[in-house]
Amino acid sequence: MSRHVTTPRVLVTGALGNVGREVVLACGAAPGLIVRAAERRYEDLRERYPQHETTSFDFTRRETWAPALKDCDCVFLLRPPPLGDMSATLNPFVDVAYQSGIKHIVFLSVMRANEMTWVPHRKVELHLERHGAGWTVLRPGFFAQNLQDAYRRDIVEDGRLYVPAAQGRVAFLDVRDLGEVVSQIFHDPCSFLGKAITLTGPEALSFDEVASVLSGELARPIRYEAASIAGYAWHLRRRRGLNWTQIAVQTFLHVGLRNGDAERVEPALPQVLGKPARRLSEYISRERSSWR
Helix, strand or coil: CCCCCCCCEEEECCCCCHHHHHHHHHHHHCCCCEEEEEECCHHHHHHHCCCCEEEECCCCCHHHHHHHHCCCCEEEEECCCCCCCHHHCHHHHHHHHHHCCCCEEEEECCCCHHHCCCCHHHHHHHHHHHHCCCEEEEEECCEHHHHCCCCHHHHHHHCEEEECCCCCEECCECHHHHHHHHHHHHHCHHHCCCEEEEECCCCCEEHHHHHHHHHHHHCCCCEEEECCHHHHHHHHHHCCCCCHHHHHHHHHHHHHHHCCCCCCCCCHHHHHHCCCCCCHHHHHHHCHHHHC
16 A cells, blocks of 8 residues: 655664764754654663654664654665674665665765775665665765764873874865755755765865864864874774774774875765855864863
8 A cells, every 4th residue: 555645754773873863953953854763772862852753773673673664755774883794784674674665765885885895885885776776875984073982082181183194184074964965865865866975074184284273172282193003003902992893993994094085075065955065173163062
C-alpha cells in the first residue's frame, strides 16, 4: 500500500555526535521537514531533543531498524567509527531502508573515498550505487571541530597544537555548514540524486596560522609544534591513552595533511547553500569557551 506523506520525515542516525547534532538542528530549524533522531543512548536522545521525534537505534541490532524507519521518507546515514564490517551493518541496513520505502539516503563518507577502496565508507558508496535508487554521497574535508575533540587537551593543558602535519595546509570545514547542506539536499533532493559532493571550508590554513587565530581569541599564546610520526604516536599512547588502532588511524590521517590531502578548496558548499562557507576564525570565535 502506498504511503501519503505531506511532510517528509528524516531519520538522522548518529544524532548525538557532532555531525548528527548539526544535521538534526539544521533540518529541524528549516520548515518542511520532520526530524527523527536515532542513537543507541535513547534517554540521552530524549533529553537533548525534546522537540523532535526520537528512536532507539543500533546498526548491530536489526530489531531496531524497522521501528526507526517506520513512516520515514529519507535517511541521513552516518557510520559509527567502531564499525568496520559494512556487510553486516550499514549495507544490509541500506537494503532494509529501501525495502521499507525510503526514497533518499544521504551518506556521510570521507574525502577521496573513491580513491581509497580499503576504507569502509567506499563499500557503502558502492552498495548505494548498485541499488540505483535515491542517494547522495557527501565527502567532507577536515573538520574544524577536531580542535574541540582530538586537539582540545593539548590546547588547554599544553598551550600547543601537536600534530605530524609538517607545513601542510587544511581547508577546515565547519560541521554547522555540513548540517545546512544536508538540510538543503533533503529540501531539494532531485537536484542532488546520484551525486557525490566534496565539501571543504573556504580557505586553506597552516597549523601555524590556526595557532595564531587561537592565540588571539584566547588571549594567551598557543603554538604549533610539528610532531614526528613516531613522536605523535607515542604522545597519543602515553598522554591520551588511545589504543593502537586509534593511533594508527589518527596518525595516518595527519600524515596525509603533510602531502596536501586536505588543502584544496572546493566550490560545492557555497554553490549548494548560496552563501560562503564559514571561516575557521568564525568557528573559533563562536566556540572559544571550549578551550578555556
